[in-house]
Amino acid sequence: MTLLYETVPAFQETWIECLGDLSRYRMAVEELDLKEREVWTGVARYWYNTAADKNPDVGRIQHYLSVLSRPYILQQLFFYTKSLVTVRSFSGTRESVLLLFNPLPQGPRPSNHPPLITAFVSAHGALFNRDTSSRVITSTSEFLSRLDKFITRVGPTFRMQGVHMASSNIAAMLEYGHPNALLPLEFQQVNMHSSKDLGDI
Incomplete structure (x- = not known):
């Protein structure tokens, strides 16, 4: 996966998230050695934080970072x-x-x-x-x-x-x-009015 990350940059964001997934899976199977588990947790955090920097609008990555934040x-x-x-x-x-x-x-x-x-x-x-x-x-x-x-x-x-x-x-x-949240609905209505006003110009 790291070879793909280095040699196929067109899909770099995908490779980064996959590296986070692999590290998280490795962390999950490590039950005996807590030090080793912590190492893999840190590696997974690194890749997911890198992914979040590139895609701050993707909630899935934030979810994975939360799982890694336990306890x-x-x-x-x-x-x-x-x-x-x-x-x-x-x-x-x-x-x-x-x-x-x-x-x-x-x-x-x-x-x-x-x-x-x-x-x-x-x-x-x-x-x-x-x-x-x-x-x-x-x-x-x-x-x-x-x-x-x-x-x-x-x-x-x-x-x-x-x-x-x-x-x-x-x-x-x-x-x-x-x-059914009220405040986001207000933002949507403001955006719709702004777009309409721009269309009238």
């Missing part, structure tokens, strides 16, 4: 939501993102993730499921009450986490690419 739930949420709202969204993401939301604690049960991150992802889970209970308000309140201390504690690490949160929040405003 970091904030990064998973970031890539899943990008996959949902990108120009060419990936249909399988709607089912996969539910697996991210379902194991999150609904109450005061212990979690491996910082409480702020758990609250943030839990709030997005409620929004994604269009949950009209108080869950989204409770999770958002917990997130906001912990935010200042969390930023102080993690320091420069929050630069990337902040980007992940902001991007996920934008996806929430776009209702995660739901077919």
Whole structure:
């Protein structure tokens, strides 16, 4: 595959994604040696990030990057939501993102993730499921009450986490690419009016 990547540049984007797929499959079959598994995870990330740079509008690649982000739930949420709202969204993401939301604690049960991150992802889970209970308000309140201390504690690490949160929040405003989302519909109507006005000139 790398030989094709080097010698047939006309299909370079295809070869790059295939190299990511092969690395991801190699990672998946490595069950005994965790160090080896991490190496292949890094290789797969490299190729998928290269593919995403060349095709930022392809949701399938964002989906694969989310799978490779386990167990970091904030990064998973970031890539899943990008996959949902990108120009060419990936249909399988709607089912996969539910697996991210379902194991999150609904109450005061212990979690491996910082409480702020758990609250943030839990709030997005409620929004994604269009949950009209108080869950989204409770999770958002917990997130906001912990935010200042969390930023102080993690320091420069929050630069990337902040980007992940902001991007996920934008996806929430776009209702995660739901077919009945209101805001994207407004953009479509504005584009239709703009095109019509240009046609009249």
